[in-house]
Amino acid sequence: SQKIEQNSEALNIQEGKTATLTCNYTNYSPAYLQWYRQDPGRGPVFLLLIRENEKEKRKERLKVTFDTTLKQSLFHITASQPADSATYLCALAWNAGNMLTFGGGTRLMVKP
Amino acid sequence: GAVVSQHPSRVICKSGTSVKIECRSLDFQATTMFWYRQFPKQSLMLMATSNEGSKATYEQGVEKDKFLINHASLTLSTLTVTSAHPEDSSFYICSARGAGEVGYEQYFGPGTRLTVT
Numbered sequence: 001s002q003k004i005e006q007n008s009e010a011l012n013i014q015e016g017k018t019a020t021l022t023c024n025y026t027n028y029s030p031a032y033l034q035w036y037r038q039d040p041g042r043g044p045v046f047l048l049l050i051r052e053n054e055k056e057k058r059k060e061r062l063k064v065t066f067d068t069t070l071k072q073s074l075f076h077i078t079a080s081q082p083a084d085s086a087t088y089l090c091a092l093a094w095n096a097g098n099m100l101t102f103g104g105g106t107r108l109m110v111k112p
Numbered sequence: 113g114a115v116v117s118q119h120p121s122r123v124i125c126k127s128g129t130s131v132k133i134e135c136r137s138l139d140f141q142a143t144t145m146f147w148y149r150q151f152p153k154q155s156l157m158l159m160a161t162s163n164e165g166s167k168a169t170y171e172q173g174v175e176k177d178k179f180l181i182n183h184a185s186l187t188l189s190t191l192t193v194t195s196a197h198p199e200d201s202s203f204y205i206c207s208a209r210g211a212g213e214v215g216y217e218q219y220f221g222p223g224t225r226l227t228v229t
Binding site: 032034036041042043044045046049089091093099100101102103104105 | 116118146154155156158161203205207216217218219220221222223225
């Protein structure tokens with residue numbers, strides 16, 4: 001069965017630095033991969049989507065990469081701010097119409 | 113755009129009673145809605161996929177007679193937890209597909225915290 005792994009340990013970084021979060025998966029590559037932000041007691045908020053034939057996507061301070069050889073996606077937040085502190089979830093879909101499967105999420109703490 | 117609402121945001125009910133949670137897409141039509149549950153410090157677990165006008169598809173291990181899903185229109189899906197027990201206490205989140213990227217994105221509601229006493 002497919003597995004999605006995100007670092008379960010919290011990532012602590014200093015304000016202004018770049019945060020890099022990792023999402024690894026097993027077996028065959030998904031059709032597309034999404035990153036979400038979730039704050040405590042709230043539903044996830046969509047951030048970025050990247051397809052299997054794309055290597056990189058950017059949106060303002062966010063960047064997502066997708067390496068199908070390594071079976072890995074990296075999520076970067078540049079010039080991080082305390083307001084970026086949240087749990088970040090990656091979610092994969094193995095074909096275009098399919099449901100999303102979520103990783104366990106990584107909690108990011110940005111300290112001023 | 114692409115706003116999904118849920119009601120209620122919090123509900124406390126007694127064991128044995130039923131609770132209905134509504135999920136609405138406010139500014140787009142959602143042919144597919146999804147229901148998830150999330151336990152503290154865990155990720156989202158898909159319970160069922162709901163298509164407008166047809167029966168929901170439940171994930172393995174989810175009792176369809178206990179978690180009744182109705183997707184009566186393109187903007188409304190409901191989840192009814194029947195004969196609720198304390199172990200049903202959880203955070204229930206719905207999502208709807210999707211206004212952008214050819215409908216691949218899912219937009220999530222704010223969640224409903226259910227506590228069964």
